[in-house]
Amino acid sequence: MMNPLSGTVAGVPFTALPPVSPLPPAGGAPDPAAGLVVAWHETDAPCTDAAMAAALPLADLDVWRVYLAAPLCGRRAPTGDQHAEIGRRIDADAVREYLVPVVEGAAAELPAVLAGLRARLELAENGPLCLVGGSAGGAAVLAAIVRREVPVAAAVVVNAALRAHTVVDLISPGYRWDAESEAAAARLDFVDRAAEITAAGARLLLVSGSEDYPELRRDAAALAAAVPAGTAEVAGLGHPFAPRPGLEPAPRLKEAEVLDGIAAEWLIREGGLPRRSRPS
Secondary structure, eight states: OOOOEEEEETTEEEEEEOOSSOOOOTTSOOOTTOOEEEEEOOSSSSOSHHHHHHHOOOTTBOSEEEEEOOTTSGGGOTTSOHHHHHHHHHHHHIIIIIIIIIIIHHHHHHHHHHHHHHHHHTOOTTSOEEEEEETHHHHHHHHHHHHTSSOOSEEEEESOOOBHHHHHHHHSTTOOOOHHHHHHHHHTBTTTTHHHHHHHOOEEEEEEETTSOHHHHHHHHHHHHHSSOEEEEETTOOSOSSOTTOSSOOOOOHHHHHHHHHHHHHHHHHHOOOBOOOOO
């Protein structure tokens, strides 16, 4: 993996992996065909932008791949201890304090982040944008798609948190629902919002690990039946796709290598991104 670029854009920390092909010379026009991948990590492993870049580098793509720190995570953890902070928020109110700020917060930031990245990396505005996300990051991808503030050519979501009710049942049994949290759950039910996903036009791939939570796999199957999406299963993959705790870059799981190839191939075929040339 080439040396990553680390920085902040529009207030959001990121880790970026550069393309192999050289960029245009200073002052030159960006290649209008060049694309961009923006990815959000899980809150399980990998749970930071740097860890996500190491776990899922999308090595077959010859474009910038930018991994964003989700709200409350990594360098954005309010107390500096991401796992403790998220655990506290789940215990306090899994919907208001965790799902809404992480998922909807990440999606709401995308337009400003995208504008900043294109300016900083000298990318053409009309190049294809593709999104990738795992678990809560996958929900952020779908939230961004249905917001339709930026056009998305293709997307890959892995073990995604597709229905708030399912997620809350897993992480906060006995949660007390009320009108406000039910309204938020409706916004974060992407199976019920399947028609909006279809209307947005992004070419969507739903990836499940064979060892992921059965409830999340069930939701993925329900969404796949409701939208014109591709599907894939990674044998042996559980919910995380990096070694826990997932805060720092770590050696890749063999299942993550398989996932990387599946995701990259979809973005090449359906998102129009260029393939990295391999030495002959």
